[in-house]
Every structure is written in structure tokens, then in C-alpha cells.
Amino acid sequence: MLDIKNLSVSFDTRMGRLTVLEDFTLKVNPGEKLGIIGESGSGKTTLALSMMGLVSGQVQGSIKYKGEELLEKSEEEWENIRSTRIAMVFQNTGDMLNPVYTLIDQVMEPFLKVNPGKKKEAFSRASYLLQEVGLTEDHFYAYPFSLSGGEVQRALIAMAVINDPEVLILDEPTSALDALTKAELINLLDEIVKDKTVIVVSHDLSTVMKLTRRTAVLYAGKIMEASSTQALLREPRHPYTRALVRAYPTRTTIKDLQGIRGEFPSLVEPPSGCRFHLRCTQSLETCSLVPPPLVEEGDSFLSCHRGGVITLLQGENITRSFPRRQKGLEETYFNAVDDIDIILKEGEILSLVGESGSGKTTLAHILAGISPPTRGKVFFQEKELYSLPKKESKKQRRYLQILFQNPQEAVSHRMMVHDLVEEPLEVQGIGDKQSRAESVKEALELVGLPADSFFLHKYPHELSGGELQRVTIARSLIMKPKVLIADEPSASLDASVQAKILKLLMHLQNQQGFALVLITHDLALAGKVGDRVAVMFSGKIVEEGPTSEIFRFPAHPYTKLLLEMAPSLETEVPSIKRVVKVKYDGEKGCPYHVYCQHPLDICYEKEPELKKVNFQKVACHKAPEGKKNNKLNLVENRVSTEISGIKGEVL
Amino acid sequence: MHINYWTELKRSKFGRTGLAMISILVFLALAAPLIAPYDPWAYVGTPLAPPSGEHLLGLNDIGQDIFSELLYGSRTTLMISSGVAIFSTLISLAFGLAAALWGGLVERVILRLIDIMLIIPVFLIAILVASFFQPGVTTLIILLTCLFWPPGARIIRAQALSIKQKQHLTAASSFGAGKGYLVYRHLLPDLYPIVTVNFIQVIRRAVFMEAGLAFLGVFDPVQKSWGLMLHYASEFIFTGAWKWWLVPTGFMISYTIIAFVLIGYALESALDPRLRRQVYVGH
Numbered sequence A: 001m002l003d004i005k006n007l008s009v010s011f012d013t014r015m016g017r018l019t020v021l022e023d024f025t026l027k028v029n030p031g032e033k034l035g036i037i038g039e040s041g042s043g044k045t046t047l048a049l050s051m052m053g054l055v056s057g058q059v060q061g062s063i064k065y066k067g068e069e070l071l072e073k074s075e076e077e078w079e080n081i082r083s084t085r086i087a088m089v090f091q092n093t094g095d096m097l098n099p100v101y102t103l104i105d106q107v108m109e110p111f112l113k114v115n116p117g118k119k120k121e122a123f124s125r126a127s128y129l130l131q132e133v134g135l136t137e138d139h140f141y142a143y144p145f146s147l148s149g150g151e152v153q154r155a156l157i158a159m160a161v162i163n164d165p166e167v168l169i170l171d172e173p174t175s176a177l178d179a180l181t182k183a184e185l186i187n188l189l190d191e192i193v194k195d196k197t198v199i200v201v202s203h204d205l206s207t208v209m210k211l212t213r214r215t216a217v218l219y220a221g222k223i224m225e226a227s228s229t230q231a232l233l234r235e236p237r238h239p240y241t242r243a244l245v246r247a248y249p250t251r252t253t254i255k256d257l258q259g260i261r262g263e264f265p266s267l268v269e270p271p272s273g274c275r276f277h278l279r280c281t282q283s284l285e286t287c288s289l290v291p292p293p294l295v296e297e298g299d300s301f302l303s304c305h306r307g308g309v310i311t312l313l314q315g316e317n318i319t320r321s322f323p324r325r326q327k328g329l330e331e332t333y334f335n336a337v338d339d340i341d342i343i344l345k346e347g348e349i350l351s352l353v354g355e356s357g358s359g360k361t362t363l364a365h366i367l368a369g370i371s372p373p374t375r376g377k378v379f380f381q382e383k384e385l386y387s388l389p390k391k392e393s394k395k396q397r398r399y400l401q402i403l404f405q406n407p408q409e410a411v412s413h414r415m416m417v418h419d420l421v422e423e424p425l426e427v428q429g430i431g432d433k434q435s436r437a438e439s440v441k442e443a444l445e446l447v448g449l450p451a452d453s454f455f456l457h458k459y460p461h462e463l464s465g466g467e468l469q470r471v472t473i474a475r476s477l478i479m480k481p482k483v484l485i486a487d488e489p490s491a492s493l494d495a496s497v498q499a500k501i502l503k504l505l506m507h508l509q510n511q512q513g514f515a516l517v518l519i520t521h522d523l524a525l526a527g528k529v530g531d532r533v534a535v536m537f538s539g540k541i542v543e544e545g546p547t548s549e550i551f552r553f554p555a556h557p558y559t560k561l562l563l564e565m566a567p568s569l570e571t572e573v574p575s576i577k578r579v580v581k582v583k584y585d586g587e588k589g590c591p592y593h594v595y596c597q598h599p600l601d602i603c604y605e606k607e608p609e610l611k612k613v614n615f616q617k618v619a620c621h622k623a624p625e626g627k628k629n630n631k632l633n634l635v636e637n638r639v640s641t642e643i644s645g646i647k648g649e650v651l
Numbered sequence B: 001m002h003i004n005y006w007t008e009l010k011r012s013k014f015g016r017t018g019l020a021m022i023s024i025l026v027f028l029a030l031a032a033p034l035i036a037p038y039d040p041w042a043y044v045g046t047p048l049a050p051p052s053g054e055h056l057l058g059l060n061d062i063g064q065d066i067f068s069e070l071l072y073g074s075r076t077t078l079m080i081s082s083g084v085a086i087f088s089t090l091i092s093l094a095f096g097l098a099a100a101l102w103g104g105l106v107e108r109v110i111l112r113l114i115d116i117m118l119i120i121p122v123f124l125i126a127i128l129v130a131s132f133f134q135p136g137v138t139t140l141i142i143l144l145t146c147l148f149w150p151p152g153a154r155i156i157r158a159q160a161l162s163i164k165q166k167q168h169l170t171a172a173s174s175f176g177a178g179k180g181y182l183v184y185r186h187l188l189p190d191l192y193p194i195v196t197v198n199f200i201q202v203i204r205r206a207v208f209m210e211a212g213l214a215f216l217g218v219f220d221p222v223q224k225s226w227g228l229m230l231h232y233a234s235e236f237i238f239t240g241a242w243k244w245w246l247v248p249t250g251f252m253i254s255y256t257i258i259a260f261v262l263i264g265y266a267l268e269s270a271l272d273p274r275l276r277r278q279v280y281v282g283h
Helices: A044-051 A075-084 A103-114 A119-132 A149-161 A179-192 A205-211 A229-234 A239-247 A285-289 A360-367 A390-399 A417-428 A433-446 A465-477 A495-512 A523-529 A547-552 A557-565 A631-636 B005-011 B013-030 B066-102 B104-119 B122-133 B137-164 B167-174 B179-215 B226-235 B242-271
Strands: A002-013 A016-028 A033-037 A058-065 A086-089 A167-171 A197-202 A214-219 A222-228 A295-297 A300-302 A311-325 A331-345 A349-353 A375-380 A400-403 A483-487 A515-520 A532-537 A540-546 A611-613 A616-618
Touching: A002 A044, A016 A044, A016 A222, A033 A044, A033 A205, A044 A058, A044 A167, A044 A197, A075 A086, A075 A103, A086 A149, A103 A119, A103 A149, A119 A149, A149 A179, A179 A205, A197 A205, A205 A229, A214 A229, A214 A239, A222 A229, A222 A239, A229 A239, A311 A360, A311 A515, A331 A360, A331 A375, A331 A515, A331 A540, A349 A360, A349 A523, A360 A483, A360 A515, A390 A400, A390 A417, A400 A465, A400 B167, A417 A433, A417 A465, A433 A465, A465 A495, A483 A495, A495 A515, A495 A523, A515 A523, A523 A532, A523 A547, A523 A557, A532 A547, A532 A557, A540 A547, A540 A557, B005 B013, B005 B179, B005 B242, B013 B066, B013 B242, B066 B104, B066 B137, B066 B179, B066 B226, B066 B242, B104 B137, B122 B137, B122 B179, B137 B179, B167 B179, B179 B226, B179 B242, B226 B242
Parallel strands: A033 A197, A033 A214, A086 A167, A167 A197, A349 A515, A349 A532, A400 A483, A483 A515
Antiparallel strands: A002 A016, A002 A058, A214 A222, A222 A300, A295 A300, A311 A331, A311 A375, A532 A540, A540 A616, A611 A616
């Protein structure tokens, strides 16, 4: 239908030449519903306008509509195309309608332009469409200033489809509308555009999710990623897409919102290489030099040198056994960590939750490279941690840091703040004395501590728990790690200091762009911080998935229990009595069956494997296979494809 | 807990007294050539002459000035005791740390060696060996060092094992620190108190041992030593000379040992929270 090739649009401003779109290539098939998302300034609207021939800057490349080159059309031909074939619903900014004409006159106008003199037909079509979009006859003769924003937007939709165009471009159709009106409009649009080719330009992810099947992500005039909308928003591959999704609040967002670090680049002097590399957390040197090509993979496109968000830390079949001798018997082993597979993606926060004794800390130490696992492998940046030669291993340590639960324990009380923070650099032999002192100051300022000489010469016992934990955070961050493993960093602190420390960690994670593993026994906290949550029980990961999924559809009984036990300000105390059972080597059955409310027979015989259920993974025999069987679930999905709008008219 | 030993020592009454006593002794020993009125090896008057204006504590059986002898004797005592303390502490540290850090076979061998050394009656062996060698200062230092290191090594190993479990060591090794760095930057500073106490204990024992061995006559007779002085004085117990020969010497030995005991006591109470009256805050 539409075939856009190497489209570049630039404007001459007094600041210099502004390249808003560069080398944009996209194919739109007939009947396709395509979404274009991106931050403001990313070139979305310019793209829409250039498809309408309304762009005022220099346009290069080609836009082919059913084989016809649109960019060579004259203004007259354009007018014809605009009124009959490609229509656009503009964003209602308040000045889209002429204030001196009544509403129905304006809606009729495009029809009359194509069919001059057919006033009756125009009226009947316009009134039909206006009723279709939910307006009543009362509105027909109203002047625009007496209409609400939602009503004007409806009228604009009616106006756009009056000539039954083949392609409909929706530019921010729902931004600036309240949630109810938005839901209604989306419903309506979904209905109206059924047989049309639609391009939705929006920064509103939920609108795009509901109206489109395929989405392209635009950043600074370039396509970063294009794929099916579902896959794109659920499992974003490009770091920019992920950051966009992370910044978008939905009803089920549990994690605190995080913006995208850095500022949107200037388009006069766009960043060299990959446009996103300055804000990307995984950029390499090539990213700043060579623009990444748009690679096609099936029906999805990706423009990233690193092939999307990479896996930083990966544990494979990690097992850690401790000997536990029994009287009169042979030596037995129990597995503190039992055959765990774990993946940490670049720049994400993974919360590891479980009760004490579930093996969280042991796993943390194994992942941090401090204590080797009995079996299994740990890959950090695709290198096996425990089989590296000594020198290499020391170098890798720079990028893999661990934060301990109790800051008092984790520092030597014979060292002053300066020495403490400097220690990693000293061990690694980085820089000379002066540059190290600079780094120490920077690190302390990063965590919000003073860097004056008075503070630098304090001893740990002269600091409060919160201050000391900040010092240890500064110490962990001084080498700019790629992964930070925080083992209950706030467990020994009170709620207010805990909040500060966690906010700080999240802020630093976003700003510095490291990946964070947060280990905690508090599921409420884990949800607030983590992109993903992994629940551990008896040395196993029993459930793992995106935070919002885990919180809304906990599939494992243990997760449900943890959710129930999560801190709340209710007066009732849930009663719970049980014993922690350790699992011995060679024992069969689900480790949880002893506490499980409704175990099946198979639970005593076979250990459940971690299997994929929708967006999460669960190790439970009772977990449903594949799709959720609950209708409610579908409606409640995070960025749901179903619309739960309110039927009826707005008076 | 962070403890400043020096402050702790100065805080304690016993510590202050002990420090003052030691300082006096050290001053006397260092300044002996200046203070001593006579060469302690020279024949300066009638043997066994009683105290007089010229000879403060009289003369011994071969006409040497006893006061000068006492001053020079303090040098020998301090030299031997500090020498023994330094070397045996170093050996204790080496063995203790090796056992704690490497573990396994190394640890077992060292521990068994310590066990064997501990059941040997130190004094008896010292007498036997010393009487065979008729040792001078160096030999005695070596001998006592060999006998005194095991208890220290055991304590240091135990302490090092517990420090090794501390998280700040784990943290340091997570930065990539090697064994050497850990020992130098983390273990030694934390071992410092226990090492200091051990050091003082060894000094005390060495003073006593040196005096005892010399008293029994197993020491180079040419050296000026309090023990030797006791040895010779005891032969003239029937004359009145013991009053200014035996008593002052005995007093000096007791004085030295008491001084070290006081310091040791003050340090130990500073280290053991149960013995400390108030928690030390600030510095």
C-alpha cells in the first residue's frame, strides 16, 4: 500500500539544518494497522505529515502509494489524494475547527469538495458519521467553542473518514483525553478503521497496543525497532523500546516509574553512530562510530549493534551443596542452591525474593563470583567466571560488584571513609593517588554524601547506618560496574532510610545504567524496584516473570503466600505455622508439597520443572498450561489488547 | 569495634603506671653509659665494700660497682626480652596466618607442631639447652624465641580464622584483592590488638626466663645481667652485702615484670568488652 524508502526530512532553521527524519524505510501492507511510537521530537508527526504531503521542509527519498510516487505529485494532485485516499485525524489542539462554522458544515466540507453540489448526500453522510462517532443531533449545529475536547476529537474522526479513505493516519488520537473518553474513542476507532490501512502515531503505548498489530519505534528520526505490537511492548528487544515501556505508567505498574537517562539529542548535530548510544546502557565504541543497520528478522526489524538488549549475567544449572553430617549415617549433602538457571539482562533490575534459608545469599555470592558453585556455570559477559585465568578474573571483578546486607560488617573499622571508597581502585591498581581521590569524591557525591575532608576522614563507627550503606554503595560504584548485586541492602535500616537507599539505588541504576540484582525477603519491596521478580524456595526458583504479572497472577502457591504475607497496614495478622524443610540430594517430589494446601499425587513423586505460562515461568504441577483460562486475566493484561471501555454516550 | 590502643592505654590507671615505669627503665638502659659512674667491668675498689658516697650500692665480690652493673644489666634484659618478643611474635604471626589462610594439610601440620611444643616443659628444656651452650645474648634470644612462639601462633590462628569470615574481607576479595593484600590491609590491622597483647606477654616471660636462667648460672658469665647478679649475690648471702646487692637486683627484676604486667592488663581489659567499664566513643 505504502512503501516509504530512504525518506529524509530536514528543516533549515537559524540554528542550522535540522534533520528530523533520516533514511526512514518502512512498508505498510494493505489493511495493516501500524503504530509509530517514540518520544516527542523523535519525528513521528513529521513522518505522518510527509505522507500527507504537508511537510514544509526538504523531503528526499520516496513514498510510493500503490506504486505511485507521491513526492513528485503537484499540489493539486495532493489535494485529491488527501481528500479521497489518505486522510489524517489530527490531534485536537483546540484550533483544528473553524470557529465561525457549525460542526456539521465543517464535517460536510471535504465531501462537498469531492462531490460538488451534492449537499443532501453530504448531510446524510455527515450526520450518519457523527452519530457513528457518538455525537447526537444536538451537536450538529453547535459551534466548536461550545464542544468539549472529546467531542471535537470525535468530529475530527468523522471528518477524516467522510470520503472513505483507504489510508487513515491517526496523529496522537487520544493524547490529552481523559481515560474514559479515551477508552470510548479507541473502541470507536477500532470499529471505524476495520477495513482501512491505519497508521497510529502516538506516544501513548496503550492506544498503540489496542489499535495496532505492528509497531515501529522511532528515535531521533531513525527506526530503532519494528515488530508485532504485542512482542514489542511485552518483550522489547531494543534498549530504547524497553526504556519507553519502563517509563509508561499503567494501572498495573507496580515498579516505580523511571525516565530514560540523559536528554533527547539535538537534531542539528545528531549523535554520530547509533543515535541512541549516548543514552544507551550497553553502548560499545562501535555504537558511537557506525550507525547500526536495520536488520530484518522474520517480520521484525532491529537496529542495534549488539542485537538488542544483551544478556549480561547468566547462571546455568547452578548447584551449591553443603555437607550436613547425620549421626550414625553417612555424610549427606543438602543443596542450598539447587539447579538454578538465571539470566540477568543488560540494564534491568531483577528482584530475587524468598524467605531466609531459601538460598538467596548463596546464589548472590555465586553470581558475584565470590564463592564457586558445586556444579554449574556462571557466565558474565559470555565468559565463564570461575574458569578464567587469575588476571582476567581480577579484571572482570571491576564490572561485577556486590553490596552486603550489613554495612557495618562490610567495612573495615580501621579504615576511614576515603580509604574505604578508594579500596577497589587500590586493589585494581587504577589511577594514581590524585585521580583516585577525584574518583572518590565523585562517587561520594553520586550517592549524596559530602566529599569534604571532614567527612573523608571519618571512621565507620562515626556514621549512621544509612550513611554507611551509602559509603558502601559508593565503594561498589567507584569502578563503574555493569552488574551490582545488592544482598538485602536495606534490611538493617528503618523504613525511611530504606526508602532513601532504594530510591538512590534505582536512581543510580537508571543514571549509571548498570544491571541490578536486588535480593530481599520483602515481596512488596521487590515489586517496587524490580523489572522482573524471581521467587526462590528451598534453593529453587519456583516462579519468575515480569513484576506486574507476578503480582497479579501469582501461579505458584508459595508466591501467593508471600504476597499475602507482604507488609500491609491491616490489623489482621495472617496466621502461619510451618517448618523449613531442606531438600537432600536425590530426594524426589516437589519441595513445596509439605506446605502446599492442595497437593496432587504427582507432587509427591515428580519434581515440577520451570515451565512457561504466558509471560512468567512457574514450577508447579498445578499451574495452567499455556494461555490463561481466566477471562478476567485477559481484560486486565498490562497493556491489554482488549478494551474495557464504558458503553453509552457522553451527554 | 574500633579501638585506639594508645588512648585506651593512657586512659587506664594501670596502663599509665606501667608506661611510666617502662619509660624510666628504657631511659636508664639507653643512657646507661652516661649515667653509670663507673665501667661495670672495671675493678674500682675493695671487693664487697658497702655503699658509700662514691659507690651508691657498694661493690661486688670482684670490686665492680653494683649500681653501674644494675644499669648495664637493664640493657641486657631489655635487649633479650624485646628481641625474643619481636622474633617470636613474627614467627607466631607467620605460622598462625599460614595455618588460617591455607588450611588443610598446612594447618594440621602447624597445629600438631604447636601441640607438641606446648607440652614440652619450657623451663626444663631451656635449662638443659642453655647449660649445654652456655649462651650469650644472641643464642639466648634464639633459644627463647623457639620456645615462646607456640601459644601466640595458636591465638593468632584462631583470631585470623574468625576475622577471615568477616564481610569486609569478602568485599575486598570481590574487588579482586589477593591474599597478600588481604593480610596486609585487613587481617593485620584486625590482629594488631591480639598481637600487641601477645607481645607484652612474651616480653614479661622473657624477662623472667632470662633472669631465671642467669640465676642458675646458664648464661655467658661475662655479660652484665640481673640474673647473673642474683647468682653471684646469693653466694655471699652470709655477708651483709645482700642488702645492697641482692635486694636492689631483685627489685629491678620485679619492677620490670610488674611494669609489663600492668601494661598487659590495661591492654587486655581494653580489648575484652566484658572488662571494659565504658564503651569508647570518638577519638
